[in-house]
Amino acid sequence: MTIEFFARLPLHGETQFIPGDNRNRGDWNRQPHASTGAVSSGEDGDFAYIDYLSQVARAAEINGFAGALLVNAPFGDEPWIVSAALARETKRLRFVDAFHPGHFSPWQATQMAASFQRVSGGRLVWNVIQGGSDGLLRANGEPLPHDERYARAIEFLDLVKGFWNNESFHYEGQYYRADGGGLRGPLAQAPIPVICSAGTSEGAKELAAKHSDYYLVLAESPEHVARNIADVKERAAKYGRADQIRFGVSVDAIARETDELAYAEAKRFFDEGVRAGTVKAAAERSEHMSDTNRERFRRYNGREVNGFEDLFVEPHLWGGFGCIGIPPGFAFVGSYENVAAKIRQFADLGLSWFFLNGYPHLEEIYRLGEHVLPRFRAPRLALAEDQAVPLVSGGGIAARGNG
Numbered sequence: 190m191t192i193e194f195f196a197r198l199p200l201h202g203e204t205q206f207i208p209g210d211n212r213n214r215g216d217w218n219r220q221p222h223a224s225t226g227a228v229s230s231g232e233d234g235d236f237a238y239i240d241y242l243s244q245v246a247r248a249a250e251i252n253g254f255a256g257a258l259l260v261n262a263p264f265g266d267e268p269w270i271v272s273a274a275l276a277r278e279t280k281r282l283r284f285v286d287a288f289h290p291g292h293f294s295p296w297q298a299t300q301m302a303a304s305f306q307r308v309s310g311g312r313l314v315w316n317v318i319q320g321g322s323d324g325l326l327r328a329n330g331e332p333l334p335h336d337e338r339y340a341r342a343i344e345f346l347d348l349v350k351g352f353w354n355n356e357s358f359h360y361e362g363q364y365y366r367a368d369g370g371g372l373r374g375p376l377a378q379a380p381i382p383v384i385c386s387a388g389t390s391e392g393a394k395e396l397a398a399k400h401s402d403y404y405l406v407l408a409e410s411p412e413h414v415a416r417n418i419a420d421v422k423e424r425a426a427k428y429g430r431a432d433q434i435r436f437g438v439s440v441d442a443i444a445r446e447t448d449e450l451a452y453a454e455a456k457r458f459f460d461e462g463v464r465a466g467t468v469k470a471a472a473e474r475s476e477h478m479s480d481t482n483r484e485r486f487r488r489y490n491g492r493e494v495n496g497f498e499d500l501f502v503e504p505h506l507w508g509g510f511g512c513i514g515i516p517p518g519f520a521f522v523g524s525y526e527n528v529a530a531k532i533r534q535f536a537d538l539g540l541s542w543f544f545l546n547g548y549p550h551l552e553e554i555y556r557l558g559e560h561v562l563p564r565f566r567a568p569r570l571a572l573a574e575d576q577a578v579p580l581v582s583g584g585g586i587a588a589r590g591n592g
């Protein structure tokens with residue numbers, strides 16, 4: 190199976206959850222004195238956070254990542270807007286945008302997605318989310334409870350696919366109806382976005398079974414990952430999609446020259462988290478999580494923890510970020526070789542998209558790009574002398590055999 194790697198764009202600052210970390214960037218920094226140039230001073234021509242995000246996106250592309258995940262954090266920047274700004278600064282990078290259907294109308298989302306595809310050369314991927322806690326969603330005007338949000342999202346995607354594939358689409362559902370709308374002309378030629386979704390509740394799995402091209406999981410224990418994949422595949426069979434649906438995982442990485450160096454970095458994150466009180470805060474926040482997220486938090490973080498080493502789920506799989514309150518919660522920790530072995534172990538479970546990053550994003554994208562990703566690529570053959578492409582003056586490259 191071909192593995193593709195995706196980085197992540199930090200839309201809510203850099204390592205903002207760890208106040209002791211002096212590498213914070215962006216306006217979310219709790220230590221203004223430690224701010225970097227990524228925070229605008231408001232002067233004309235000054236660099237701002239979007240310039241940093243642009244740097245991260247370019248780094249991901251340069252280092253061979255196929256795309257980047259843009260999460261929708263409660264008080265972070267909006268993914269679609271940011272990716273639209275970055276589409277023209279990148280060439281191939283795919284934007285996996287967190288997309289909450291309840292915040293849009295199906296037609297508006299269809300039209301926006303078609304336009305995005307046109308301006309980006311078809312690089313939009315939707316990660317259909319249902320947002321964080323019920324409380325937060327209610328605060329922002331969401332009227333529906335958890336399970337109904339999924340029922341509505343399934344209808345929403347029925348409509349998007351209907352509008353995309355028909356000039357005149359009719360639909361009568363519980364939440365939406367349509368009487369003859371649909372994409373026409375050049376917009377209808379654009380490719381529909383690849384659809385991802387996550388979540389382990391009934392509703393989440395049903396949505397993935399019917400509509401998702403990729404079902405995304407967290408790198409919790411391999412047994413849980415395998416069980417969720419098998420369950421979603423079985424549900425997808427109802428729609429004749431058991432062989433079509435594919436699987437991805439979001440996981441952080443602390444990869445270093447040796448295991449010892451990687452463990453030292455995990456320990457630093459944990460100790461700073463304890464000192465800053467974020468370990469306790471994550472446990473308190475878990476009370477407001479969805480049922481399945483709370484259950485997972487308790488499964489891996491609910492026991493007595495005296496140090497970073499108590500948070501290994503199994504060798505080289507660390508649940509410490511979840512304990513500190515940093516999503517996605519789990520990380521592969523170890524030497525470059527052992528992190529690559531962990532990726533292979535999870536790939537063998539049926540996962541082909543790996544959303545892999547670390548903190549700070551920019552530096553870790555280079556580290557992963559230089560030390561981990563090449564282990565999954567066929568070696569580049571050095572050009573033999575008789576194959577060398579001669580440079581011609583004027584900056585062009587002469588193609589061999591053209592006269």
Ligand SMILES: Cc1cc2nc3c(=O)[nH]c(=O)nc-3n(C[C@H](O)[C@H](O)[C@H](O)COP(=O)(O)O)c2cc1C
Pocket residue numbers: 259260261262287316317318319320321387388389390392393405406407438439479480481482544
């Ligand atoms: C890879 C991945 C990315 C996610 N991104 C977001 C996000 O950007 N914003 C968000 O509110 N939730 C995000 N989620 C959370 C899911 O949308 C969902 O709320 C969560 O998995 C719980 O779903 P459940 O309660 O249906 O099991 C993400 C989950 C995964 C696995």
